[in-house]
Amino acid sequence: MTLTFNPEKYKELLTAYLPKLIKSEVENEQALGIVEDLMHRERTPEEDELYQLLITLIEKFEQEYYQLTQQNNPLSMLLFILKESEISRDDLVALLGTEDLLDNILNGQEKINTEQARKLGDFFNVESSLFME
Known part of the structure; x- marks a missing residue:
């Protein structure tokens, strides 16, 4: 059986978690916590989409933030x-x-x-x- 993506369930997840661009370490830690929770369970297609979105937002923040704060050490x-x-x-x-x-x-x-x-x-x-x- 193939699981299909349900836009309504995804909308509910987006409303519950409110993902947005990450602008601080606190926001990054919050997003990492959600990702870690999702990482260690069997995800629905909607949860997997949220998981991928959060990973993208985290990577973007970390690339920009850590690039600025570290002179490539x-x-x-x-x-x-x-x-x-x-x-x-x-x-x-x-x-x-x-x-x-x-x-x-x-x-x-x-x-x-x-x-x-x-x-x-x-x-x-x-x-x-x-x-x-």
Whole structure:
């Protein structure tokens, strides 16, 4: 059985959540909370549409906000993504090669090279340029 999109149910969701352009970190956190709730359940087509809309709004805000507040600091970006994800240290060691290399990168003693940035970008599903100066 194929689920069909119901415009009336979608209208109800839009009315309940009132999605709009995100202009502050507080609004971003609220949108992230809704997305996280929707992420961990079986979504109706209408909920999936709302989910996709919120993700788009969050990405737009974060691209603009974090681009302005950070002068492309690869180390702080890596630390931020690590803090927000459930990735273990062992996962990064396996990705980058050695524990010493990871320690040097995380301590700021070694810069992330182009190949490592590509691997990190692929791994975290983000632009590799976030990890390059």
